[in-house]
Amino acid sequence: MHKIVPCIWMNGNAEEAVELYTSLFEGSSVKRVVHYGDTSARMSGQPEGSVMTILFTLGELEYMALNGGPSIQCSPSISFFVNCDTKEELDRVFAALSEGGMVLMELGEYPFSQRFGWLNDKFGVSWQVNLASRHQKITPFLMFSGAVAGRAEEAMEFYRSCFNGTEIVHVEKYKSGEFGTEGTIKMGAFKLEGQEFMVSDSAVDHKFGFTPGISFIVNCRDQAEIDHMWSILSVGGSEDHCGWLTDRYGVSWQIVPDRLGEMLYEAEAEGTERIMKAISGMKKLDLAELKAASSK
Structure with missing residues (x-):
């Protein structure tokens, strides 16, 4: 368990x-x-x-x-970040999850990834699919936007204070001129009870939040x-x-x-x-x- x-x-x-x-x-x-x-x-x-x-x-x-x-829906504010070892695996997973759903970022090459795509599946669950090999296959990804934008680092430290088995895996912050508020979290990875989680801040005025x-x-x-x-x-x-x-x-x-x-x-x-x-x-x-x- x-x-x-x-x-x-x-x-x-x-x-x-x-x-x-x-x-x-x-x-x-x-x-x-x-x-x-x-x-x-x-x-x-x-x-x-x-x-x-x-x-x-x-x-x-x-x-x-x-x-x-039907009273509660999922939101892209919490997605599942999937690391795929091969292009073939990534394309297969993306195709299956996107069928009947909605693509948020088209599958392709981005400055941060050789191959990446983001989608909501037909059940409303949000997935980020990435070409990379990591120890943990699927990682919960929390995006802090709207009223909580800029608080990802604070949240990461708060959650680490609540649980055992914690560790900062990686933190990258926005630099001046990047598409984000300078000094906030561009990408953060940390562990709670040995399980990995990811966070980021978004300055975009998304019309969704945590639910x-x-x-x-x-x-x-x-x-x-x-x-x-x-x-x-x-x-x-x-x-x-x-x-x-x-x-x-x-x-x-x-x-x-x-x-x-x-x-x-x-x-x-x-x-x-x-x-x-x-x-x-x-x-x-x-x-x-x-x-x-x-x-x-």
Whole structure:
């Protein structure tokens, strides 16, 4: 189990999306599927018995797809940066992901890359596809624009203060005369819990920003860690329901016990319903209450 898991909000098409994504990257697999019960269906407005979440791997990392409905959409402010070893692999991945979607930057040569393209797929998920070999195949990429433009470096240091296993991998700043505000982050890469993330600042007046369409699940070992992560990540942001919070930059996080997925998957139908009912009444999750609900 990975400490931080990107969660992709879907509108009833999680199975289709996961099937596409896992077909594109070697070593990918589906690990766990959880379906909506009566309580979770009523909470979300989704059909009872339909797929709620899919835990899957792409390459070496875990991801979650959540069928949450049409109320929330993904945004290019958080994309997935894919490193391809060969031109053939890059072209194949780009073609498959762009089919039925929207190309944001055409596939081609750029000053920063021999071959690169950026797109939103047909599910609304944003991907940057690049010709390069890196240890981590796919990396979450956070673009700071609009009200948070120029705060990427600050955010990078803030996130590093919240987690263990951190490291600055690379930082490149805009120089005078470049298409960006001098001194802000042109490209930054860093690690949290050994997992790589990327950030950049954009001075462009984009009409989008961070949304809960891409959130980050933090798997916590006990209540003390849940309390700690909740308290530091929510400062300057907002506390939402069911373990969700929004940090000071507008990025969404889910702070959960690391066994929550297994509890929902392994419990009998009545137990799953009790757990979901308990979650529905919480902001920060209470592990003892969830355990009690699962074992009644």
